[in-house]
Amino acid sequence: MGKTILTVDDSSTMRQMIGFTLKGAGFDILEAGDGLEALERARGQKLSLVITDVNMPRMDGITLVQRLRALPEFRFTPILVLTTESGLDMKQKGKEAGATGWIVKPFSPEKLLDVVNKVL
Amino acid sequence: MSPAPATRPDPPLHRRSTTRLEGQASTYFDRHFQRQAMKILPGEFYATRTDEVIVTVLGSCVAACILDPVAMVGGMNHFMLPLSRHAPDPDVFFAARYGAAAMEYLINDLLHLGAQRDRLVAKAFGGGKVMEGLTDVGSQNILFVRTYLQQEGIPLWSEDLGGTYPRKVYFFPHSGQVLVKRLDQVHNRTLIEREASYLQRVAQGAAGSDVELFT
Numbered sequence: 050m051g052k053t054i055l056t057v058d059d060s061s062t063m064r065q066m067i068g069f070t071l072k073g074a075g076f077d078i079l080e081a082g083d084g085l086e087a088l089e090r091a092r093g094q095k096l097s098l099v100i101t102d103v104n105m106p107r108m109d110g111i112t113l114v115q116r117l118r119a120l121p122e123f124r125f126t127p128i129l130v131l132t133t134e135s136g137l138d139m140k141q142k143g144k145e146a147g148a149t150g151w152i153v154k155p156f157s158p159e160k161l162l163d164v165v166n167k168v169l
Numbered sequence: 170m171s172p173a174p175a176t177r178p179d180p181p182l183h184r185r186s187t188t189r190l191e192g193q194a195s196t197y198f199d200r201h202f203q204r205q206a207m208k209i210l211p212g213e214f215y216a217t218r219t220d221e222v223i224v225t226v227l228g229s230c231v232a233a234c235i236l237d238p239v240a241m242v243g244g245m246n247h248f249m250l251p252l253s254r255h256a257p258d259p260d261v262f263f264a265a266r267y268g269a270a271a272m273e274y275l276i277n278d279l280l281h282l283g284a285q286r287d288r289l290v291a292k293a294f295g296g297g298k299v300m301e302g303l304t305d306v307g308s309q310n311i312l313f314v315r316t317y318l319q320q321e322g323i324p325l326w327s328e329d330l331g332g333t334y335p336r337k338v339y340f341f342p343h344s345g346q347v348l349v350k351r352l353d354q355v356h357n358r359t360l361i362e363r364e365a366s367y368l369q370r371v372a373q374g375a376a377g378s379d380v381e382l383f384t
Binding site: 062063103133149152158167 | 180265266267269270272273274277281286316317320321366380381382383
């Protein structure tokens with residue numbers, strides 16, 4: 050059975066690019082446009098990985114990481130943050146929330162796949 | 170008695186990223202327009218809530234002016250996509266990730282300043298064929314900016330794209346008004362050299378992203 054990755058970003062262009070990269074490497078993709086939608090989509094799913102943006106309407110990526118970590122089934126699921134934010138404060142917040150890693154946009158497809166394979 | 174509504178601190182007046190700056194965006198007082206002006210260079214972007222003018226000079230680069238007319242928050246970016254490393258087309262999609270990031274930097278700052286995503290509108294400029302002998306990077310930039318805005322549901326209010334001349338663009342974020350001055354190609358060697366060196370930096374920079382794994 051294929052591994053499923055949930056990608057969360059409010060930009061459909063960005064979701065398309067991430068999806069294209071990951072599907073090409075054989076992963077199944079679920080998408081959400083903000084943190085709240087991501088929580089709904091994640092419920093009851095067996096996910097291998099979550100990749101989330103930070104700045105999104107309704108619920109931001111850091112809050113999403115916290116909320117996912119509070120759920121027993123996602124306590125150990127790798128969560129990567131993929132964002133334009135590169136400030137140390139923001140990274141620290143992500144780390145404290147329980148993120149597995151931090152990637153700054155623009156992302157290179159090779160690097161993204163490299164990191165994904167590393168954390169899986 | 171009902172509790173007083175929580176007051177939110179006012180968002181800052183303007184934001185400019187320090188991480189993606191290729192040069193130093195510079196500010197000056199524009200006598201003609203009688204207001205503060207911010208000049209941005211390739212790779213830079215700037216967002217503001219104040220009544221000023223944002224100025225840039227474009228060759229084959231494109232600039233998107235994006236604003237929330239209700240909140241009177243607006244900003245401009247200035248970028249181009251890296252040339253495909255692999256032969257012509259398939260890689261354009263991946264080159265676009267650089268443009269998508271340039272758009273996202275600006276949009277995120279606008280939202281931080283109080284803009285609402287569903288109220289954003291855009292104007293787009295540049296993408297001229299001004300670099301002799303090089304592939305038409307301008308048209309790749311134009312295609313990107315149009316596709317991106319459409320996909321993100323941001324209406325393109327007006328545009329001045331393509332052609333063979335460089336442009337100077339003045340954007341007034343409060344009114345949303347834009348003035349475009351078409352420039353003489355011959356007298357703009359500096360512009361063309363600046364864009365060529367920017368393109369080189371983009372091509373190098375686009376190869377890797379900044380990654381940190383938390384342990």
